[in-house]
Amino acid sequence: MSAVATRRWLFVLTILVGSFLLFQIQPMVARMVLPKLGGAPAVWNSAMLVYQALLLGGYAYAHWLGRFALRRQAMIHVALFLVAALWLPIGIAQIAPPAAGQEVLWVPLLLLASIGPVFFVVSAQAPLMQRWFAADARAGDPYYLYAASNLGSFAGLISYPALVEPNLPLATQSWGWTGGYAALLLLVAASGWARWSAHPEAMDSDVKQPAEPAPTSRRMLHWLFIAAVPSGLMLSTTTHLTTDIVAMPLLWVLPLGLYLLSFVIAFSTMDRATQVVTTIAPTMLLMVGALALLSSAGGTMMVALASLAMLFVVATALHGYLYHLRPAPRHLTLFYLVMSAGGVLGGLFAALVAPLLFDWVYEHPLLIVAAALLLPLPALFPWNEWIKASPQQTRRLVLLLVILAAFACWNMVQRWSGAFDTDTALWGLTIVAVGLLVSAWRWAYVSTLLLLMIGVGGWDTVKVSVDGTRVRSYFGVYSVTDDAYRMQRRLAHGTTLHGLQSTEPGKEREPTTYYGHQSGVGLALDKAEALAGPDASVGIVGLGAGTLSCYRRPGQSWTFYEIDPVMADIARDPQKFTFLSNCARDTPIVIGDARLQIAKGPAAQFDILVIDAFSSDAIPLHLLTEEAIGVYARALKPDGYLLIHISNRFFGLEPVLAAEAKARGWSAAIRIDPTPDPEGEFGDLTGSSWVALTATPQRLEQLTGGTKARNLSAEDGTWVPLAARKGFTRWTDDYASTLPVLIWKNVIGSYE
Structure with missing residues (x-):
């Protein structure tokens, strides 16, 4: 028909x-x-x-x-x-x-x-x-x-x-x-x-169709778990990539898109494609899943792409299996109802339960193991048939192979130094080979996968959890570690440096990373008394390790705004960082979204307002719109200064602030610092870009000492005009898009 x-x-x-x-x-x-x-x-x-x-x-x-x-x-x-x-x-x-x-x-x-x-x-x-x-x-x-x-x-x-x-x-x-x-x-x-x-x-x-037996509870539970694992794995892959692999704009779209495409293939008439994917899924899960417990990844797009490929292959194989187990059309809506419940179950585990239970993204390796427990596992190499081994002989040989994998894992743990060398690579390949040979025996395959995860950095990841130096919130995973060679204490957000303090005696109060005395914010805060008097009022959005607090001088009134209470606890703890305890112990920290909290406060309260929410590669758009800048303008005194940190690998935010300054009739300049030599005099510092905005050219000149041409190299105290872009549309709550300010060459370069 x-x-x-x-x-x-x-x-x-x-x-x-x-x-x-x-x-x-x-x-x-x-x-x-x-x-x-x-x-x-x-x-x-x-x-x-x-x-x-x-x-x-x-x-x-x-x-x-x-x-x-x-x-x-x-x-x-x-x-x-x-x-x-x-x-x-x-x-x-x-x-x-x-x-x-x-x-x-x-x-x-x-x-x-x-x-x-x-x-x-x-x-x-x-x-x-x-x-x-x-x-x-x-x-x-x-x-x-x-x-x-x-x-x-x-x-x-x-x-x-x-x-x-x-x-x-x-x-x-x-x-x-x-x-x-x-x-x-x-x-x-x-x-x-x-x-x-x-x-x-x-x-x-x-109604008139012959009665067909309803699916059993066991069959529906099978549907539920098969649907739950890809859903949770999609979310955990997103978290894993953005936390420990590479922070790239729009990366969250890719896992969800691949998850949806897996349904397109699995529920279509492309049976051959689904069979091919199902055949390669155990190998893909073994080789890429090995990285699931690695918390010190190199941050390469190659690893990110491999993780996305694994998600797509595993999701397609599991959804293909789900399609294979589908009931007659009479029970179609029940089937989809259970599938939807499975999706909710996986999402709840990955998005809400796991952050409360774990101090790291352990949901990712757990879901990979769950996938290994559910995947159809073909006998990739039926060696027991080739050698005509009896069932008892086969069991013994499989056990010996798993013991070999355990020995290889022990050797990897002993040699692991954060990356593969020749010996660890050979032992890792040994475990992979064992996994492929025992793929027909689920217990042996899953055991081999776990051993490979532990060997590839997993032991170190678990040890950090046992040591208690890592904490997790809804905002990310934070680790505090000491670098004895450089005499530094570091705060890492995933694998991204989020704060640093010198442990060298006498240098504990020195500002570090983006906040050195030659940075835009350092120049402004060092001049706070000259710009606003001895009782200057300062607001800081973004606490981090509390580095900026040591710019505070007696008589000044400071307020910090921090969205993550866990970060506030880390900064307050003198066993971790002493910036706050040494320099601003009594400074209030307002917890919550900065825009909402500042809007609740009184008008004209700050002489200087520092917005430090743009140092990562994710941009909170609602903090840069016309309405948001209006909130900051209300909180500033008429001759106050707004300092905004826009250091970013993937987004060039100058046109956004240039358009805003032009629309408001403000004067604006940017201070761009080069990245210092990490082995040189400024080894604790990081290159940064800070924008200063104020009401009049005269007030701006009091801060900058006058701006210079943009083609001059950065010098101490050099500020240059903001780069406006012709035709750039001002961001508002009603309209804002990051695509016009995306630095495509850096996105493409991150694949290398």
Whole structure:
């Protein structure tokens, strides 16, 4: 029967549009609520839970609706679409702000009130359309339509940061999504009508089909765990890459995109491709999974790409296995309901439970081991058949091979120095060879994988946890270590240096890294008394190890703003860093998102306000918009100074601040320091870029002593004009995109 007769194209289009809209609304609403809620990861974890809960609810609703005849299903679903349209266009609900300590409950309430009904009804259409499609006995297998669903999701995910956000303000995005919703409503109604009018005898085919046994509880648990592992692995891969491999902009899009593509392949008619991926999955898991416990990775894009390849291969193999275990179409909505619950389970573990349980990203190796326990494991080398070994002989030989792998692991641990040398590489290859030889015996394969993880840096990672020198929060993994050779104490955020203090006697108060006396902020704070008098009021956004606190002078009033309470605890602890305890013990530290906290404070309170939230490769956009700068301007005295740190490998933020200064009529300059010789006089310092903004040219000249041409090399005290970009659009809460300021040559160079 032709696709035209069964209206296959209509159902495919309906599913594509619905899934596309789902993955457009998520980042769009995230952008909308950013100024209201701040950029705390806890907020986004709560948002993710809302999305997953609504998706699970939509799948449960689709399953419940299946008990009715299709005509009634169509009427109920279209009516629900019309009711949900009352929440359009998409916007943020106006509800009272939360009381202290109630944010955890308030954030889900805000999101549910803002988009709950429309997200719920759109999330239900994918399984429901597949059920309607299968109601016509001539239509064929409906499961491949799930591939279309994930293709639409992938298109929505990629198109938002690439096309929608850079070109459309949020208000236009909201009305565009409303138009898409109207189109989806028409498509859903047309899909219902296609089954209603074309073949009325098929309308009740669900009810008239011979009874088929329902899936057992054991089978549903199998579905649940197979779905949970790729979902959790997708999130843990993102955390692992951004924490310990390389911090690159937009990196979070890649794991999610590959996760969605794995469904496209596994649930399509590309059986041969799924078989090939399933065959290579054990080898890929063994070779790349070996790096899962490594906490001192080299930060190369080659390792990042290998991790992404492993995620894609493992997710495709597991989803292919899930497709193989699918029930008859009669139980289709139950199957998708359990799959959705598995996705929620994996996401909960990786995003919320693991950060509370572990001091490092241990969820990543645990999920890799879970994948090894669930993957179909083919006998890659059936050597026992080649040598005609008996079952008892085979068991003994497999045990001997695992013992050989354990011996190789012991040798790797003894020799491991943070990187591979010839000996550790040979012992590692030995374990890989054993893993390939025992792939048909799951216990032996999983044991070999664990031994390889421990040998490749895993032992050192576990030892740091035992030593108690590492701590984890929702904001990342922090380690405090001593470098006896350089006489330094270092604070690492993953593998990124986040703070440094000299342990050489007499130098404990010397500013380090981005904050030396020749940096832009150092020059400003050293002149604070000359610029604002002996009672200068200073605000610092971003505490770190507390390095800047030693610029404080008697009589000055300082306030720190820090989003992570764990970071505040580290900076306050004199057993770790003594900047605060030595220089600013009584300085208040305000915990929370800086923009929100400063907005709550009094106006005209600071002579100097330092914004130090841009030294990592992730940019909190809501701290650089017109509205955010307005918050800072309100907090500054009329002749105050705003200092913003914009050192960044991947983003050139000068045009953003140049456009803002021009719009406000402010004067602005940038101080660009070169990276000092790490072995030279300034071995504790790091190159940095600081922008100074103030109301008048005269006040700016009091700080800079006058600016010089940008083509001059950096000298002590040299400030140069900001580089404006013609046609650059000022960032606002309604419109901001990082793509125009992305330094593509550095992104490409990070692959080398």
